Amino acid sequence: MAVNSLIKELISYFKAYAEGFHARNGTQIAEFYCTPRISMRADASMHCCKSRPETERFFQGVADTYYEEGLRRSETKNPEVVPVGGRSLLATMDWAFSRGDGTLLKQWRQS
Numbered sequence: 001m002a003v004n005s006l007i008k009e010l011i012s013y014f015k016a017y018a019e020g021f022h023a024r025n026g027t028q029i030a031e032f033y034c035t036p037r038i039s040m041r042a043d044a045s046m047h048c049c050k051s052r053p054e055t056e057r058f059f060q061g062v063a064d065t066y067y068e069e070g071l072r073r074s075e076t077k078n079p080e081v082v083p084v085g086g087r088s089l090l091a092t093m094d095w096a097f098s099r100g101d102g103t104l105l106k107q108w109r110q111s
Helices: 005-020 026-030 051-070
Strands: 039-040 046-049 073-084 088-098 104-110
Touching: 005 026, 005 051, 005 073, 046 051, 051 073, 051 088
Parallel strands: none
Antiparallel strands: 039 046, 073 088, 088 104
C-alpha cells in the first residue's frame, strides 16, 4: 500500500478513535486496543490492563478527565507513516485538544 494511502487510512482511523473521547465512551475507545496492553502517559506513569474490561474502565477515566479539563475538540496534524514489514507501520502525528471556545487545551506529538 502506498504511503499516501496509508496516511489517509491513518487519519480516518484516528478520527474514529478521537470520537470515542468526544463521546466519553471508554468501551468505544477500548476497541482500538489489544489486550493485554501497556500505556505510558504524558506524566510518565505506566498503566497495564490485562483484560478488555480493565481497558474500558481505564479509558473511561481518561475520557472523563479530558472532558473535565475542557476537551471539546481534537485535531491531528503532520502525520508520518513508516511501513514496518508487510503488515505493520509506525504512525506519528501531532495532536491538539481544544476547549469549546477554541482555545488550546494541550498539544503533543505521539507515535
